[in-house]
Amino acid sequence: MKLYSTNNKDLRVSFQEAVFHALPQDKGLYMPEVIPTLDSAFIRHIQQYSLPEIAFHVAHALIGDAIPSADLKAIIADAINFDAPVRFLDAEQAVLELFHGPSFAFKDFGARFMSRVMGYFSKQGDQLLDVLVATSGDTGGAVALGFLGVEGTRVTILYPKGKVSKVQEDQLTTNGKNIRALEVDGTFDDCQAMVKTAFSDEDLNRTLRLTSANSINIARLIPQTFYYFWAYAQLKSQGAGDVVFSVPSGNFGNIGAGLLAYKMGLPVQHFVAGTNVNDTVPRYLTDGQYLPQPSIQTLANAMDVGNPSNWVRIQDLFDQDIDSIRQVVSSYTFTDEQTKQAMDELFAQYAYVACPHTAIAYLAAKQYRNEHPGSYASVFLSTAHPCKFPDAIPATAFQAVKLPEGAEALAGKERRVTEIGVDYEAFKTYLLDNR
Template sequence: MQLYSTKNPSTRVSFKEAVFNSMPQDKGLYMPVVIPRLDDKFLNHLDEYTLPEIAFNVAKALIGEDIPDNDLKAIIKDAINFLAPVVKLEENVFVLELWHGPSLAFKDFGARFMSRVMSYFLEKGEKQLDVLVATSGDTGGAVALGFLGVPNTRVTILYPKDKVSDVQELQLTTNGHNIRAVEIDGTFDDCQALVKQAFTDAELNEKFRLTSANSINIARLIPQTFYYFNAYAQLLKQGIDKVIFSVPSGNFGNIGAGLLAWKMGLPVEHFIAATNLNDTVPEFLETGVYQPKPSVATLSNAMDVGDPSNWVRIADLFKDDINDLKNLVTGYSYNDEQTLEAIKFINDDYNYVACPHTAIAWQALRDWQQDNYKADTAGVFLSTAHPCKFPDVFPESIAAKVDVPEQVEDLFKKEKKSTVLGKDFEGFKQYLLENK
């Protein structure tokens, strides 16, 4: 697999190099030189394959010979060992539940696959791998569990102080061993900026072997395509072959993976980018002007991103042809009041409890279908996190319905350990240098 930088298309690096470097020094993002189109026979018979089989075929098409077949199958078997069911709520309305992994969030797909790929590529005697990750809520927990105990690796998780839920914070700060947590007195965008700056700092790169576990890493993006193909496979079993996806969107890696799957031949009719008040992309799709803005804190905290990193990948997929992009992607944004109304509606109508991110995706699907309903097309909204991670969001009557998994109850018995830093880079750099 050969990859290039979105800022320099003549760049060529291997998959292994892209995985360990995460981000090119020119501050672009890595993209495949060739995005293969999967065979029609495979696509038309997806319903005959299991999730691990689908994952292997998709990953193999992208990664090529960089990981031998048997090794790739073993990585997938170990990483993707949970289901992602499509649940029907009403005619042509389905929810894709992506929170059945160990951290109870869709990030488990990317984090677990990436950690195992990195472990596979690490050679004995090599310098310790220092993984830096910024999180707005769910990424950190998935990465922590994905890398916990992986030899010769250390993970540093940056998260915005007082802007993640209690459960999310405990998932970040109670692991110990090779996982450490840093509270940044700022926003997710500040955390993300610190990670990006670290990758281009000469002194840090000399002293550490740095890589990222954020969705800027191509090894996070590839496995997120798996659940789009698998969702389509589940619909095919029900005689449905036309689908639109409504995707709760923050850093735009989730919908970016869906668009990559579409480029590989998955027959998706339309994508909906559903955001909270951090509406940089919906505004761009409406006006044609891309204007990043400071992030705003909302109930759907994992989507509180004002300058989404993965947007450059999406722009690159369409070579900045805004018309083609707008024909395939529609953006919607909602405030907290609308989010709470959606949570209540989903509970009342379906007897289903949705986390705030999921509720936004449902609302966007509902609004889109009101104007574009087609009887033969299934609408699937992505449920990205278990509702137990957001207990303070729900009214008491709905919160009482939430089943709290045992692993979450165990978190409250553990001690939180973290370091609080400001959002200045020099302070973060000093922390890294003093804690080698």
């Protein structure tokens, strides 16, 4: 497998290099040199395969001989050891639940796979691997649990002060061992900017072996394709035909993985990106002008991203052609008030408790169906367990939430966290002084 930078298609690196040097020096993002088309027979009979079997088939097609088949199967068996069920709410709409992993969020797919891949490659070197990650909520918890105790790695997580939920913060700050948390007095975009600056800092990279665990890392993107294929397999086994996926979108890695799956041959009629009031992409698809803005805090905090990094990958998938993107992707934006109403509606009509991000995906699916009636399954993605958002979910609905195993134990653990400002030099000093 060879990859190029979205800023330089003449650049070619190996999968291993792209995993460890997540951000090219030209500040593009890595993309596969060739996007393979999966065998049509595999797609026709996909309902006959298990989730790990589908994951191996997809990963092997993308990665090729970068990891031997037996080792890749072992990585997948260890990393993807939980389900992602599709649940129909009525005849036309279903929810894909992606929160059944250890951190109760969809990012377990990417973080666990990536940590195992990095651990596999790290056995070939003797320098400690420093993993940097910025989080707006769920990424940090998934990365922390994915890398906890992984030999040869050390993880530093940056999160915005006062902008993550209590459960999310507990997952970031109570691990110890090889996991460190930095509370940044700023926004997610500030955290992400400092991480990106670190990767382009030649002085720092001469001292530390840095890599990223954000969705800018191609090893995060690949495993997120797995659940789109798995959802399609479940839908097919239940007799569903055409499908429209509605995806809550912040940094646009989730829907980016879905579009990569689409390019590999997954039969999807359309994708819908639901956002909160951080509406950079909906505005772009409407007027053709990509104008990032400072992020705004909302109930759906993991989507509070004003300048989504992964959008460049989506543009690359469609050769920078906005009309081609519009044929496959629609996008809508929703306020906190609309999000609250959607959570109430899901509970009142279907007895379903949804987190704010899931509620936005539901609203986007609903709006798309209103504008495009037809015979297809609307599948909206539930990206986080509602237990992570006690202050955002209406009280009546939250009373019905059943805590997943492990959630109660978090509250009693000691927090270990370092506070810093939006100051790259202070961040760099922390990394160098605490190596």
